[in-house]
Amino acid sequence: MTKLHDDIILMGQRGKQAAIETAQLSIEDRNTVLLAFANAIQAKTDKILQVNAKDVAEYRQTLSLTMQKRLELTPIKIADMINSLRALAKLPDPLADRDEQWQAAAGFKIVKKIVPLGVVAMVYEARPNVTVDAAALAIKSGNAIILRGGKEAIRTNSFIADILRKALNQLNYSEDFIQLITDTSHDSVDELLHLRKYLDLLIPRGSGSFINHVVKNAAVPVIETGAGNDHIFVDQSADLEQAIKIILNSKVQNPSVCNSAEKLLIHAEIAHEFLPKLFSSLIEAGVEIRGDEKTIQIDHRAQAATDADWDTEYNDLIIAVKVVSGLDQAIDWISQHTTHHTEAILTKSAENTEKFMNNVDAAVVVENASTRFTDGFEFGFGAEIGISTQKLHARGPMGLSALTSYKYEIFGHGEVRK
Amino acid sequence: MTKLHDDIILMGQRGKQAAIETAQLSIEDRNTVLLAFANAIQAKTDKILQVNAKDVAEYRQTLSLTMQKRLELTPIKIADMINSLRALAKLPDPLADRDEQWQAAAGFKIVKKIVPLGVVAMVYEARPNVTVDAAALAIKSGNAIILRGGKEAIRTNSFIADILRKALNQLNYSEDFIQLITDTSHDSVDELLHLRKYLDLLIPRGSGSFINHVVKNAAVPVIETGAGNDHIFVDQSADLEQAIKIILNSKVQNPSVCNSAEKLLIHAEIAHEFLPKLFSSLIEAGVEIRGDEKTIQIDHRAQAATDADWDTEYNDLIIAVKVVSGLDQAIDWISQHTTHHTEAILTKSAENTEKFMNNVDAAVVVENASTRFTDGFEFGFGAEIGISTQKLHARGPMGLSALTSYKYEIFGHGEVRK
Structure with a gap:
């Protein structure tokens, strides 16, 4: 010994x-x-x-x-x-x-x-x-x-x-x-x-x-504790102006921590309208954007994401974006790539929120708020040992x-x- | 694969x-x-x-x-x-x-x-x-x-x-x-x-x-779950008749389970009076007794325990007995050999119970009752998944x-x- x-x-x-x-x-x-x-x-x-x-x-x-x-x-x-x-x-x-x-x-x-x-x-x-x-x-x-x-x-x-x-x-x-x-x-x-x-x-x-x-x-x-490959799913019915604010805050406010957003899943029906506006805001904030094929077709300011991207926690000013057919694909995708930390849905549909929350297996599931709120102080605990996944x-x-x-x-x- | x-x-x-x-x-x-x-x-x-x-x-x-x-x-x-x-x-x-x-x-x-x-x-x-x-x-x-x-x-x-x-x-x-x-x-x-x-x-x-x-x-x-090298410490002030009943129940009622007693620690001041009576009851119930040197000196019906005995969960009609100088030695000994399941003290001293309970690191610490009560049904839970240690x-x-x-x-x- x-x-x-x-x-x-x-x-x-x-x-x-x-x-x-x-x-x-x-x-x-x-x-x-x-x-x-x-x-x-x-x-x-x-x-x-x-x-x-x-x-x-x-x-x-x-x-x-x-x-x-x-x-x-x-x-x-x-x-x-x-x-x-x-x-x-x-x-x-x-x-x-x-x-x-x-x-x-x-x-x-x-x-x-x-x-x-x-x-x-x-x-x-x-x-x-x-x-x-x-x-x-x-x-x-x-x-x-x-x-x-x-x-x-x-x-x-x-x-x-x-x-x-x-x-x-x-x-x-x-x-x-x-x-x-x-x-x-x-x-x-x-x-x-x-x-x-x-x-x-x-x-x-x-x-x-x-x-x-x-x-x-x-x-x-x-x-x-702490691994957070956190997704935000933007549903068809989301308030898109509010969505841009929430995504920016989730990504930019402190990119090096586990409750920052790393991935966006965008409902196909709103992708054409939403992505160009979103990307302008993200780029202005210094965020590098990677995307799947459909995302790049809509807005070429995104670079091609590799397979590894979808499981990478960047902890940096980078975000990867994927267009999904709807709630079910979003839930399936998250179940394959989640680190069980924080997963968010932006929507006006209470029904979709309920399905998302029941089917996504994460410590914190969020409707219409920043992922950055997964935090002992924000929760009102007065102290934080860490964030258990x-x-x-x-x-x-x-x-x-x-x-x-x-x-x-x-x-x-x-x-x-x- | x-x-x-x-x-x-x-x-x-x-x-x-x-x-x-x-x-x-x-x-x-x-x-x-x-x-x-x-x-x-x-x-x-x-x-x-x-x-x-x-x-x-x-x-x-x-x-x-x-x-x-x-x-x-x-x-x-x-x-x-x-x-x-x-x-x-x-x-x-x-x-x-x-x-x-x-x-x-x-x-x-x-x-x-x-x-x-x-x-x-x-x-x-x-x-x-x-x-x-x-x-x-x-x-x-x-x-x-x-x-x-x-x-x-x-x-x-x-x-x-x-x-x-x-x-x-x-x-x-x-x-x-x-x-x-x-x-x-x-x-x-x-x-x-x-x-x-x-x-x-x-x-x-x-x-x-x-x-x-x-x-x-x-x-x-x-x-x-489940490993239980459970000790009973018989303090100087214990009710000795009650102690024999509790020890017998703890050992004999179902010897193959994790909440049965496996080891006895006996206060030296009462060992000469207590051990012969206890051993007669244990032997009558078919229990094989192993003991440390002092125990055997007092009653030769105990066989010599080996070092391995003190960490062995017999799950059988066997018990090992050690004479200790008092509460402190009992606590020290238990801290070296406990499986953190159930540890008991038999005493009339509330002060000794308090010290025992505060210093013994086990899921269940017992004063003046059978170790066999560590059980979901006895606790009133209506079901039991197991006993966590x-x-x-x-x-x-x-x-x-x-x-x-x-x-x-x-x-x-x-x-x-x-």
Whole structure:
């Protein structure tokens, strides 16, 4: 066994120990920790920016502009982190007040008690804000966390994790509430995938292929998040002016995220009228358009889409357009290409909406609104762990309760089974 | 690709198609199906017994007595199946009346809608009653199911599946609500483990090592069930007469199941008084006792336990006993050897119960009652899918709601994100 293997086992053991402590903190104590984090980050803002500048400088040549933007911290981004911590401290306790209890026929009392999951791990790309965010969400819900961020952010992540661990130490808590894996090789991820005895949940955040790798290889429980090849179907009866606004917002407002639209399906009956207007707006907004044969026949400003396009999440200012014969073909097409994230219909037909919503298998199905609303804050959850594209445990935008489970407590008086 | 691979893909596709249909059945229609199943089984009782007799005859030499009992159907067991179907038809709809809805700050309406999972697979041992039970639970909750039972029961399972499929056909429903895999090689299980595009859940039922194999190798979502290395800790303050009754019931009432007790931890202060009395009762009930060194010193009727004993689920009339210094050692020991199923404390100290329940990480933690109460029917759920030993989605005894998920439906009026 390698040193890395032993190191990660040790982190698992320390995490389990820490999780017993976090699970028993009162909500006041958990919130005190979050506020201490906020103060500690605030006091070290300049230092964090200095350390982050080194990470950014090292990867300026090799990272895409989008990835650079994610890696780079600014005073505003750090202020956002601090505000998020303080806002999180104000949210209700995800462990409180939801216990159910009843008396079994055999006589004993059963309490269904909400409990933290225990030890949660998060594997993510070079986004240092996730380090703070994930640690805070874990502690708010009574969990310990093991973090494994992208290699490009290793200086920033290590520095931030140190700040948080010192804040824990000053409050006389175990520093192991938060542990950061500093080995940024693939091996450390693979060790986490098999840390079954100690990890209660692993949440991967990153590219679709990375998440696929995790889901296929993990022996630990995983929540799939984030892959979003989101479609918008524009029905024959759609309000076409409104449709252009919704499509533009869904594609352009933040193209690098999983709830941005990637594909358009256009009802054949309106394609000739609608596509030229739509394309003018998209091109003006800097969007590259790819299309199927019929689309290009109608408006040659679209380039030919390849087979691969229909399953690609661009996360960029690109969109692919297909003309469909109607609702049924749209549903069939989506069922072949959906990542089960967000799928939208623009229509005036309540009947078509109902059929679309019943037959499309996605976490969020949308009628006449932007796909960008698939978001924990927009939903009013006050926090977001990620967006689950699986059906077990948690689906769609996940609030703090996604980091909880329950246990049954039986209080007996000598009952035996007949 | 093999023919088996193609066959199972095809079953996945058919399952998905069927699941669209099952999801839209009213609760009245789903209950009608269950009652039709009951009538069809009843009409074919004699034939089922004849077919089952062939399975039993073939494996009389090779199966353990316990396994033979599970494989063998009797008129009483078939009457139980029929009664279970009729009782299930009377249970409330797991898809009904739990939808939440609210208005988002941006204006649109969000409906959190309870939906079936879709296509569920169950892999199980040679227990033909599971074929009926699993199919019925799936349909009651609006799902389609793919069944893969043990090879010893293949004639019985095929015959029963045919009866159920014909009943569906007579009601003009798709027979593919229920599909049975007749290939009983390991390959068919491995194909299921990778049927990611079509399976929404796989539930393995069987030995601990089989479930481990499934969890480690599955790319599809899995709920771990059933492994139960359940401990009872007898505290210093326990009512010792009551303790003997609870231990006997926990071990003897049905030793082959996951909620039977497998290990005893005895507080050192009471061991000399308690063990001889306990052992006399256990031996009288036919239980073989294994013990650690201290146990054997106190009562030599226990044989020496090996290291492997402490992690073995006997599922038989065997129990292993260890003397511990007190609550803390009991908790530590359990944390090393628990399968997170059911763990019990016998005590008069509410303080010790609280510490035990907070620190022992199991689906069900029990004070002063039999471990055998970890059961969906005893809990009052009216049905049981299995007993989950994981923390995500469902934990402990699972009722029908474990076979449901939810989706978010957004109803907008042109809203876009700011």
